[in-house]
Amino acid sequence: MSRISEYNLDATVEGSDKLLGSNADGSTRNFSVNDIQVFLSETNTSGSSSSFTYRCEQTNISNGDIKFTLSSGNTLANVTSIKVSKFNYYNYDDPINNALTLLSGKDIIIYDINNKNDFGVYKVKSLQVDSNSSFYNLTLELKTSNGSIVNNKIYGVDIFPESGGDLTFAHHQNTASASWVINHNLGKFPSVSIKFSSSDSVYTNVGAFAGVVYTDENNLTINLAAAESGYAYLN
Numbered sequence: 001m002s003r004i005s006e007y008n009l010d011a012t013v014e015g016s017d018k019l020l021g022s023n024a025d026g027s028t029r030n031f032s033v034n035d036i037q038v039f040l041s042e043t044n045t046s047g048s049s050s051s052f053t054y055r056c057e058q059t060n061i062s063n064g065d066i067k068f069t070l071s072s073g074n075t076l077a078n079v080t081s082i083k084v085s086k087f088n089y090y091n092y093d094d095p096i097n098n099a100l101t102l103l104s105g106k107d108i109i110i111y112d113i114n115n116k117n118d119f120g121v122y123k124v125k126s127l128q129v130d131s132n133s134s135f136y137n138l139t140l141e142l143k144t145s146n147g148s149i150v151n152n153k154i155y156g157v158d159i160f161p162e163s164g165g166d167l168t169f170a171h172h173q174n175t176a177s178a179s180w181v182i183n184h185n186l187g188k189f190p191s192v193s194i195k196f197s198s199s200d201s202v203y204t205n206v207g208a209f210a211g212v213v214y215t216d217e218n219n220l221t222i223n224l225a226a227a228e229s230g231y232a233y234l235n
Contacts, residue, residue: 051158051200069083074148097136108140109156112154171231197229206222
């Protein structure tokens, strides 16, 4: 095998690219960029203190799981409460029960990690420890949603940036673009946060990588260095 320094540099990273590494048992394996991205998203490896991931389990809930209570059917619009583990999915060594209390009284978004078009935004009306202290129960009030619950899918639970009493606006940029033109009609010059489809983080320091041009009190444009899709949260 040649020295690593002798291989050509690939400046274009693609999901199908492979990285060489060691498996847990010590054997040498190839790892695809796509699989690494999925692992990082599903385990919330690079997430914040108010961002959690869970596997949906509607029957036998255990560590790292979330269970949805629905008024009928299986759509996110019918979710009335959730039971969540005090452990993030795939990480059962470090309990997150103290961080979970950050969700109390907040607006939250629950979404399919691998299909962000399936989401629900809710107000957390109450947060209590379950009779089994390994779980917490959150009573929810629906604000908006799209899509349905799918068992065994991995779901993210985050504080929704719109939380607060002031007027807010959420813009969904479906098509990747370097320029997001937004008509928000808030009657003010709002602060802007961004959540890209390619990332599970919400960026509040938008000025570090994007330019916000305020056309007037009801319209603005976000200019990015490269085409992206995702959400912009204005408040």
